[in-house]
Amino acid sequence: MTRKEYNKCVDLYSDRVYRFIIKNMKHHEDAQDVVQNAFEKLWLNREKVFFEKARSYLFTVAYRNMIDIIRKVKRIDWVESVPEQIQKSKSKTFELRDSINLGLSQLTDTQKSVILLRDYEGYSYKEIAKITGLTEAQVKVYIYRARKKLQQILVSVEKAI
């Protein structure tokens, strides 16, 4: 990968990696560190990583780094109380987004990661398995459980509203 391609990767993927990580970590500084580490690693390995594979590489590195931090630091607030957080907004879109954020915060880290990789990034189950180090079957189960849980939360939020 050339220097120019690396810079292109920053333009192309930094927002996306960050979006993925921040949804998992909540802490802005930690998420920024993870993104920076991932790009630093990409830069160090630029001779080996092809431009076309850079996206997967960044997500893989960032994901693993994030898991390490989560396990070590253990300062993630997973659960937020649902009813208090809901505010009626003008548009239906906004309501939906709020509810989904609330739902996401109640998933486990793995559930959250796999569903974000699937829905945000459009990765196949096979690719998600590669990034997360899980088997394809595990990925499918995690995604199923995550969707089920989100569904339940959305229903409860609707009732609350």
Next chain:
Amino acid sequence: MKINKLNYEVYAIDYIDGTLPQDLEAEMETFLNMHPNIAKDIAMMGEMQLVPDTSIKFTAKNDLKKPMSFSILNYMNWIVPVSLSLAFMAAYPSIRTLWHNDKAASTVIENQKNRQIKPVSRPISSVDISEQSNETNAELTVNEVIQYNKTNKLSSNTKKVVSNNSNNSIDETFNTIILETEKKPAISKAMNSSLLADNERIIAKNDIEKSIIDFGNRAILKEEVKSEQLDFLSAYPNSLNADYTLDTKKIDKLLTRKKGFLPYMAFTIVPLNIGNDLAKTTTITPENQLVRNIPVANDNEIIISNPKSFGVEMDIHLSELFKVGTGFMVTNRNILYSTSNGNTNTDLGIQYRTYSVPFMGALKMPLGSSGLNTLNIKGGAVVNWMGEMNYQANHTGSLDLEKNNTASLFNTTDLTSQLITTNDELTFVPSLQFGLEYTRQLGIGQVSFALDYNRQMSNISTINVWDYDIDTQFRTNQALYNMRYESVTASVKYTLPYRWYLKRK
């Protein structure tokens, strides 16, 4: 039974996605019939997909980027075309001299040895001139004719030219001019005496050479001055003589004394301009790109295909070499959808249309000419005032809500459809253009064939690729792609014969 309460989760997602093999699907349905609670969960789940919140941005991008080691690369977009054009302009006088020395002047003058002089007796409109040959027929280039009329009232200006010139080889050239004495003996006598004067010969010789150089070696007036020839001479008055221009309305009084070039306006129709977009395989960035391949879900791509345009131009020729202009062009591109293996492109049936009003300044320099037909090299800068829209020929959902952006819909995954819209705001976009143009004079007007390289110097269009729910017509912003075009185009143009002179003498 393979699917049971312990393992059904592995198959559930494939079942929702519809990718489960047939036998397993049947088995799954049997299982779900036996477990209605699970069936209910699965039924509700099929409608859900998370959408990225694009308002979340990584703000420290510049900290991640590495400085370009050779920063001039950043400016290659500008440096290459600008330096090429400067180099060409610097070398242009030498290139022209080479061309004319080799091709035009020498051959014509050599062919015209051993002729006799006869005085001319007729006005220019009826001078009887033959083709080049060794026969004793009259043969005149435009300037020769002009010169003979001019000698009847030799001006102080021409005398000044004479005094600066001391070319002794005039006789040979001048002897080639054959003139007939028929109808107007008084004029012919005066001309004859003038022609014999050395000073006049020198003037005539200079004009002949200038004429040959500027006008090409086969630009010989025959019988009458044709209208398109007059057009040409009006457009290039310096081809005749810097002091004279032609009055195209009164053929009997061709010569009018004047100074300088008369700016004029001309109208051109461009019925066809087809292009090939360059650099298709380069990977794009959202910020800045020259290509039209847009990656969408699962590494598939949207391809904006080669442009076809038509329109009109209006040019003001400020000098022989420089013109400014404007016009209106309509450009169509097709949008294709390419699957991840890159082998199959599906035409989405979308016409992606750009409207532009160019504001152009261009230099046009003749490389050579053949009679009234010229080959020019041209280059210039264009600022296009552009707006875009796209419309689609086929889609699978109702798009009534898409009022501002007529939109196009296509399926990319089983989970969702995607929608393409383009920015319909008007934008000013600078671009550079270089090329060759061959212009051929017709009986009425002229036709040109041009080959151009076009490069936009800033982004123009924003292609939006949305996730789109056909049922609810709900869309969420998936991605924005700013594009700029780089293309080679071939065009045919027809210029109307009428010219509007901005000032007259």
